Amino acid sequence: MLAACATTPAPEASVAPLAPVEAAAVPAEPVPVTSLVRQVSIPHEKFTLENGLTVLVHEDRKAPVVGVSVWYNVGSKDEPKGKTGFAHLFEHLMFNGTENLPGDYFKYLQQIGATDLNGTTNFDRTNYFQTVPTGALERVLFMESDRMGHLLGAVSQGVLDNQRGVVQNEKRQGDNRPGGLVFYEVLKALFPEGHPYRHSPIGSMADLDAASMADVRNWFVDNYGPNNAVLVLAGDISAAQARPMVEKYFGNIKRGPVNEPAQATVPVLGAPKSMVMKDNVAAVSVSRYWPVPGLLDPQLVALDVGGSVLGGLASSRLDQKLVREEKIATSVSAGLFAFQRVGVFNVSATVKPGVDPAVVEQRLDQLMAEYIANGPTEDEVRRASVDEVAGRIRGLEQVGGFGGKAVTLAEGQTYTGDSDWYAKNLATYASITPADIRSTMQQWLTKPAFSLTLEPGQRAPYEEAKSVAAKGGKKIDPNTRAAKPGPKRELPPVGQLSELDFPDVTVTRLSNGVEMHYAQRSAVPITQMALSFNAGEAADANSARGLQSMVMTMLEEGTTSMSSQQLAEAQERLGAEIDTGSSLDRSTVTMSALSANLGPSLGLLGDIVKNPAFAADELERVRTQRLTAIKQIQKDPNGIAQRILPSLLFGTDHPYAVLAGGDEAAIARFSRDDLATFKDRWLRPDRMKIFVVSDRPLSEIQPLIDAQFGQWAAPAVPAGVKNFGAAPARPASPRIVLVNRPDSPQSVIVGGQLTPADPRDNIEAVQAANDVLGGNFLSRINMDLREAKGWSYGVRGSAQLSEKAVPYVISAPVQADRTGDSIVALNEQVGSFLGGKGVTSEELGRTIANRVSGLPGQYETSSAVLSAMMSNDLYGRPLNYQETLAAKYRSYTSSSLDQAIRATVDPKGWVWVVVGDAAKVKPQLDKLGMPVEVVQPR
Incomplete structure (x- = not known):
């Protein structure tokens, strides 16, 4: 509903300035990470049905919705030889109807207004999730219980054959991307024959071809029993309300066999391995991979934070040296891929065109050796920990989806048997020391590694699927089913569904007349903010495609008082995320800040927007990165289409005839003056509006924002103007x-x-x-x-x-x-x-x-x-x-x-x-x- 206060106009009315408000106190120092960790809490109740189903319920009344997540403790690591990809294939089958709900499951979910709905499979688990209106919870519990207990009578040979084809196209889609085959080689190099993590969850074409109805039946019976599952309900529901419904729909499902997920040790390579791959890539990349401990190991946080400091943060060691200072790489990364039993630690660098890859490799190894020997500083560790905890706080605003509260609880319960694992894990981030990280790095990253060089060239022949019939297999009736359907169950009705209560929106003006739209949301202590400029990609002249994007990128690459490195470090200390972006019509600078650190975060935002340095050395670095990125877009099938279609639709001179990534020739010639002139014409207060959603009241927010932007004056040069002519008519024939x-x-x-x-x-x-x-x-x-x-x-x-x-x-x-x-x-x-x-x-x-x-x-x-x-x-x-x-x-x-x-x-x-x-x-x-x-x- 609309806010009813004197400063809020009717929806189409003009806006008026707020009365002056005394500025709120700004904290002198960022809130310590220990205080941030204490803000992360997901109180919940746990109960177990007689058939072994574990149920977790978290009450969150901020919206009339409930996140429903079911995790099965089975993934691709549990697949026997010759059955790779089957856990993921089975996930697809679970969306194709049950004995009491024939047809596609999305049909029933859409009928009740489900959002954030999907299913995923990884090495260690398979999950199904959706967020539903509270009044539809009983129905979705029926649906999930029907999948768990009443599936096989609906799985036909025709459904299996169809979803086999869909999964194989999912595999092709990933494999078709530049570098899409790398992960397969990494797993084969790190994990020996017979190791549960040697193959990827997508599986091989041959094994997918061979999947049979007997495989379907056995996999379901062996792995999808209630005693191998965790059900999480998070949102507008209490445990007292939930328990009768859960018992009603899941209680009569019989236990399955006791599933013992595959065990796996962390292998150690006997000697260094290396490989050169060729693919549709624009530049050479060099990578190192090590097998390391996984999620259950006490060293998990040390490996994660160590990777962030080395190459995960914007301020990382490798970024600072290889990209910013020495400029021999266009991008770097380092970090941990953590699975339940094992992990993979990866360090990578994309070589700057014209630089010898051997030079980058040598320098990468030198920097790693120094880091492993000496470890990170206290400041680096704290910045990495704050960055991690702030990200968790943001993610926990959502009850369901890919990473909300339900996922957080289910992950701990499934992998560790402890639904409070998230809290213990975060406490470790708050207490980890440089010495902990140094000793862990020395233990694991001094072992032999797998080195992979990916360079431009023709990739090896692709392994395509072969149909069963082509192999001489027997033709099977598509109506054959995995089992005989059981007794009919009655679908419960949907209860009363609540209407949307959109937050009240107040429109005000800063002291200089800049319009600000504000809404309050109190679920998490976060302030989200966007500075929206009437510019966008359409502000580029036809001869300067990509200028707007270059300007927005360069805003983050240093101000007149802070270098790009200092900006990155400052954001990490505050747990703030400041990003730039654009659409066809608007250029935006967004900030997600911990509200406790809002004052200094706004100070950074103001400096970035008002005082960009556009330093010559940073411009040359970003130019090289952008030109390399364009060449990569020209290798990617989706990127190729995105660069071609707009001019076909609009004609080459139209403002919307954008060129994804920009025009190479134009980007090669942009000068600092070009960037500064664009900023003065387009990124200015008379072309800006501010949008804010915060847990803090407007009376606290407004003076802080006004202090940063209320005195900002437009430059004397005229504002930019977009030149829209008539778009061409669409063709009469295709x-x-x-x-x-x-x-x-x-x-x-x-x-x-x-x-x-x-x-x-x-x-x-x-x-x-x-x-x-x-x-x-x-x-x-x-x-x-x-x-x-x-x-x-x-x-x-x-x-x-x-x-x-x-x-x-x-x-x-x-x-x-x-x-x-x-x-x-x-x-x-x-x-x-x-x-x-x-x-x-x-x-x-x-x-x-x-x-x-x-x-x-x-x-x-x-x-x-x-x-x-x-x-x-x-x-x-x-x-x-x-x-x-x-x-x-x-x-x-x-x-x-x-x-x-x-x-x-x-x-x-x-x-x-x-x-x-x-x-x-x-x-x-x-x-x-x-x-x-x-x-x-x-």
Whole structure:
């Protein structure tokens, strides 16, 4: 609801300045890490059902949603020989219906407005999670219990065959990226034959081909019993409320065999190993890998903090020396990949073009030797610890998702048998010493390592999948099922669902008239803030594509009083994150600060924005990094498509004809004066608005912000002006632009067209209709290419909103041999939807229920609220726009959604960009009856 105070206007009213407020006291020193650790608390209750299911319940009433997470204590390390990838394949099968819920599980989740829903598999566990409205909790508990106890009767041979194809396309999608094959070689080099961590969770094509219905049945029976699972409920629920529901739906599931997850020792290489790989990369990278202890080891924190100091923090030793000072590398990294039984410690450097890789390797080894011998300083350790704890505090605002409270509790319980493990772990970060880290580094990083050099060149032949039939296997009836279905269970009704209560938004002005939008969220002691400048990528002249991005990057590379190294160190001491970014229409500087350290964090933010140095040596370093990044984009299939499509849609002179990464020739010639002139014209207070979401009241926030930005005056030079002309008309017939990328196991298909849609005029109807066509998992194009045909890991279509235009874009990575067929299928689906087969009553009901019921979960976090506030301003929406959406969605009919999407998308207006192996792909495309133009990457 809208804030009702004298300083807050009606949604469309003008704004007025706040009355002067006495400045709040600013802490002289950052809050110590021990105090930060005490702020991290997830109180919860634990109980165990008679069948062995462990249940954890955390009560958090900030929003009417509950995060539901089920963790099974089984992962790829538990797969027997010849069954690699099976844990992950089985995760996919768990989304394809149960005995009492036939069809895709996402259908039932969307009907109740679930958000943050997915499933993942790693070496050590498989999990399933969703955040649901409180009134839908009982239904989702039924659904998870049906997966746990009533699955096999729904798994058919046809479902297995389809999901096998989907997983193989997921593997191709990862493998197709530059460097996508490296991890396989690292695991093989570090872990001997028979070691549980020798193979990756995605598995091999051959083993996936061989997966049988017997494997499905045995895997489920052996590993998916309640006594091998942890159920976590976090959110608008108490243990007293939860226990009867959990017992009702999970209590009658029988125990499974006692699962004993695979044990694994940390191997030690007998001698150093080395390898050279070639791939579609732009620059040489050199890496070192060591097997080290994992999550359960007391040395975990020492390895993690040690890696952060060495190469994980922005201020790290390797960054400071190799990138900033010596400028022989364009990027570096170091850190720990921690698994349950083991870990992998990695140090890497990307060699600056023109520098001998041997020089970088030698210097990397020297710096590591010095670090291992002497260890980190006390200040480095504290900065790394504060950075880690601050990140945990931010993540715990969310009840579910990939890293919220439910995940934190489940991880400790599953891996260590202690749901409070997170607290003990954080306490170690607060108490770790330089001596602890030095001794741990000396123990593990002086052992033999695996060295890998990745350099530009042609990669080795790709291992493709072979069908069972091609191997001479027996044809199996697709209707064959893993088991006979059990007795029917009744799906419970959905209870009362709460409406969204979007935070009150107050609009004020600073002393210099700068507009500020403020909302309060008190779930975590964090202040999120964005300085939004009316610039963006559209501010670049056609001859200077990439200038805006270079300026935004250089803001973080030193001020007139602080070097880039000093800025990085200062942020880490405060636990602050200050980042720059941009969209087509806006350039933004964002800050996430611990509210206890807000005063000094704002001081850093003000210095970065108002006083950038644009130092010549830093500019040359960033220029080299950017040019290297562009060359890498030109190697990546998605990056290639992103660089080509905008100019095809808008024409080369339009402000929105952006070039991902920028124009190489322009970036090569940008001077310091170019950057300073752009900043003076575009990044100035008369083009800025401020957006804040904080746990602190406005009376405390406003004077601190005013002290930094309220006296900032615009320079004398005129402000920049964007020159939007008329966009070109979309074509009357489709065409294909093919970019040859040899040896690609997948083709990336991106189709786009300009539309007449206006982001301020009923765009919500277009977006709702697109949920059916291409906007989510259950969309027609995804269900066709992924779930029905198994040709892709995922297909999406979206109306991409910007201030002056709304293109519609489809993205479809598909297996190479189905490229032409996929374009045919996409055209058929789009044509059918826009023709006589529009939104059905079932699709309408599901879509509206999902959009209405999902609103509370969609705006659960302060970062989501901040983003919404900025979008509302960009598109001229009222301050309470989010609270108007439910009524708008409920007013839609199938006819009104059909009308909206048919007025937006033209089935013949496509430009299709295809990035793939032309030798395999072009013959397929030539048969489609569309003109095909072969071009080079831009």
